[in-house]
Amino acid sequence: MGSCSKTDLAYIAGFLDGDGSLMMQIKRRNDNGRFRFMLTICMYQDSRHEKTLFWMKRKFRIGYISRRNDNITELRINGYKQVERILKLLKPYIKFKKIQTKILLKSAKILQKKKISEKDYRILVDNIILIQSENYVTKRKKTKEELLKVLELTP
Amino acid sequence: MGSCSKTDLAYIAGFLDGDGSLMMQIKRRNDNGRFRFMLTICMYQDSRHEKTLFWMKRKFRIGYISRRNDNITELRINGYKQVERILKLLKPYIKFKKIQTKILLKSAKILQKKKISEKDYRILVDNIILIQSENYVTKRKKTKEELLKVLELTP
Numbered sequence: 048m049g050s051c052s053k054t055d056l057a058y059i060a061g062f063l064d065g066d067g068s069l070m071m072q073i074k075r076r077n078d079n080g081r082f083r084f085m086l087t088i089c090m091y092q093d094s095r096h097e098k099t100l101f102w103m104k105r106k107f108r109i110g111y112i113s114r115r116n117d118n119i120t121e122l123r124i125n126g127y128k129q130v131e132r133i134l135k136l137l138k139p140y141i142k143f144k145k146i147q148t149k150i151l152l153k154s155a156k157i158l159q160k161k162k163i164s165e166k167d168y169r170i171l172v173d174n175i176i177l178i179q180s181e182n183y184v185t186k187r188k189k190t191k192e193e194l195l196k197v198l199e200l201t202p
Numbered sequence: 203m204g205s206c207s208k209t210d211l212a213y214i215a216g217f218l219d220g221d222g223s224l225m226m227q228i229k230r231r232n233d234n235g236r237f238r239f240m241l242t243i244c245m246y247q248d249s250r251h252e253k254t255l256f257w258m259k260r261k262f263r264i265g266y267i268s269r270r271n272d273n274i275t276e277l278r279i280n281g282y283k284q285v286e287r288i289l290k291l292l293k294p295y296i297k298f299k300k301i302q303t304k305i306l307l308k309s310a311k312i313l314q315k316k317k318i319s320e321k322d323y324r325i326l327v328d329n330i331i332l333i334q335s336e337n338y339v340t341k342r343k344k345t346k347e348e349l350l351k352v353l354e355l356t357p
Binding site: 053054055056057058059060061062063064065066067090092096098099102140142143 | 208209210211212213214215216217218219220221222245247251253254257295297298
């Protein structure tokens with residue numbers, strides 16, 4: 048993001064606060080029954096006005112853009128390193144989603160460790176629950192017990 | 203907005219682009235059957251996170267904050283002069299809602315004239331239609347013919 052000015056970053060932080068999501072999930076890998084953690088920055092916009100999402104993608108030099116059936120276009124950024132890099136840049140300007148930002152940054156750090164301990168996994172599960180309670184959630188999410196079960200850890 | 207930095211303005215512009223509205227309507231006055239034009243800048247947020255809306259209100263030194271029944275808090279700014287002042291400040295940073303911004307600024311200028319001609323009123327009606335076609339509209343709005351009728355002008 049060498050080409051990103053302070054006002055670009057502040058604009059993107061405002062956009063994220065207004066109509067974006069910071070998410071953390073456990074995804075099961077179908078092939079081997081194992082799981083992975085997923086960190087996501089997501090921005091939404093009416094597909095007629097998706098231009099700014101492409102501008103953000105260029106600024107970030109990362110992310111996937113997809114058009115949903117309901118005429119909403121999404122920009123998604125995954126990957127521990129990428130999410131960490133971008134959130135560090137946006138952090139000074141984020142106002143609403145400060146808590147989610149801090150939790151994702153902490154999780155990204157843990158997830159980039161060479162060896163993740165059982166204690167780490169328990170912290171990651173707590174972080175998912177914390178982010179869920181901060182986000183405006185419409186559908187029911189997994190409980191802490193259910194998440195620990197996915198990881199084959201005792202409650 | 204003497205205390206508003208460039209990054210404050212860029213943040214607010216991003217927030218407005220992400221989750222705000224720029225609106226223009228004709229409102230009938232009930233008492234005398236006459237009408238007035240209304241220009242509105244509106245920002246929304248989950249009531250649990252309404253703090254940033256209060257921060258914006260302080261920055262703008264204007265606006266009304268109200269909590270809706272669906273747990274959404276709104277910051278509304280009306281008034282031709284106020285809307286003009288704020289949009290002029292935000293304009294350099296707005297990306298999505300550029301067209302709505304330009305139309306509201308043009309309309310604010312007309313509405314502050316001492317004498318508004320019939321030609322002006324027709325331009326204002328066209329501006330309402332233009333803004334509606336740009337905005338993501340869920341409920342049916344008045345057609346151009348209906349708007350002209352409110353103003354007692356022939357189509």
